[in-house]
Amino acid sequence: MTWRGPTYRMVDGERIDGAWCHVWRRYRPDGEYYPEDLIVFADGAITCGEGTDLAGLGRMLETGRLAVTRPDGPPLPDEPSKWASRHGEPLTPEGFLLDVADRIEELNERPTAGQRCREAIRCFQQEQTESNRELLRAAYLAVPAHLRIYVLGDMDRQDRPLRILLTDIGERVDGDGPVVTAQMHQDVLDYFDRGDQGVQRERERRAVQHSDDPSGPGRPALVSHETVYPRGWPEEPGLFMLRNDFPARIEFTGECYASVLHGYWATAAADDADRSRIKDAASGREARDLGGQVKHRSDWPSVRLAVMAGLLRAKFTQHPELAQVLASTGDARISYTGLWDSPFWRDESGGRGRNWVGRLLELTRSELAARQ
Structure with a gap:
């Protein structure tokens, strides 16, 4: 199971x-x-x-x-010795x-039963009293019996160290095992100490290797929704400035485009005439529709990420007011959703979208911060 x-x-x-x-x-x-x-x-x-x-x-x-x-099913074989x-x-x-x-x-x-058992081990290590050993015994027995061999995470010794420690000196472990001595109890405690030391060394190693991880929780994810303004964009569109169809004239590879979508789909076109028609489209959405119908460059799948990254970089470096909007999102993850972009570019429920626009917006935001 x-x-x-x-x-x-x-x-x-x-x-x-x-x-x-x-x-x-x-x-x-x-x-x-x-x-x-x-x-x-x-x-x-x-x-x-x-x-x-x-x-x-x-x-x-x-x-x-x-x-x-x-x-x-077939019966389990009898074990000759527990x-x-x-x-x-x-x-x-x-x-x-x-x-x-x-x-x-x-x-x-x-905490699960296994985690409570490990906490009881730590308590016994700190104060080796008979009452703490009884608490450890109760915590061990509370672990589902079929899972006890995994409680220490040691597939060589399994749970034998615990079974030794919970057996009284002079008694046989499991009734058919070795007779427990005081030295065996001490060996088990030394085993636990070595494990703690190994965990501490691993924590210290990770603290060094992961020293650039954020020290605290980030901001909640920001969702960039696709929207329609049939009467034109408002005077202060706010976070909608992040959308690729937002009209912000940019210069990219020696050409001027009315929006990121104009630049992306014009660059994708293999034919000069198609590229010109897309560039002159009345809106970003029209540029996208035209670009989806024309023949694309043969190398487009391998270069399109770099093109989108360059277009976003141009948009936010050439328009300081847009850069301020992007910077205002802090360290929030940007989820770029929509209805018409492919799942390669947008975020989609169930992990079906790759959200590359959102990820490139976060990269651009970081580059802007580095310049400052």
Whole structure:
């Protein structure tokens, strides 16, 4: 059973994040089991052919309507020794319910059972009392049994260090493992200390390598919407100045264009006559429509990004008032949306748009700041 994501549902305009996995479900008491998607959401709602919650999921597992493993699958081989086994505990309905509860915690950005167990380890390292060892034992046992071997993130030792530490001196680990000594307990504590030191070294290394990362959260994303002004642009169009069809005469590669769209589509044209017609179009939108109908240069796919970057650079360096509007967006991500530009240039829901105009606007903004 593997969790997948992300997924979500909308409730009253609010996005509720979720995760999903496959389970086995039957619709009649004597019916066959079929694979079914089980989806868990951050608000605790669960869907698996029908809506339910954690308690309802427990009842579905208890009555056999759901199974967490294939009912007619081959039985798991018997392990000759729990201590020597390299496999985790088998997945059970009880363990699956704990795992689902963990997904809900994770979706709400709250600590999972595994994270709480690691925090209990740190508490025991700081104060090695019997009460803290009992708290650590409870935190370890709260981890779904089939996931305990992963709790330390060490696929060589798995969770053996914890099993040693939670076994009393003089007792056998797991009943069939080695007899625990005080030195074995100390070795486990040294193992945890080495892990902490390794984590600290990695943090210090990343602090150096990622020293140019922003120190705080950036501004919310700015969405540049396409708009229509049938009676002409207003006196203060504001952020609509960022649009490529905004009339701002620019000089680029020795030619003058009425807007970025005029320059882009005229430069794309392979024929001089077509290039001239596009250049003289009455509006940016007309230039785009004409440019989409003519034959393009053979190298256009490989140079169009550079052309757009040059046109945007020309627009905002040749018009200081437009540069001020672009600079006012700060460090916000610019989402350039629209209806008529291709998804290569615009942002589109579901990650289908590449938003190259938005990205190049951010690059131009950074270049303007560097010049200042």
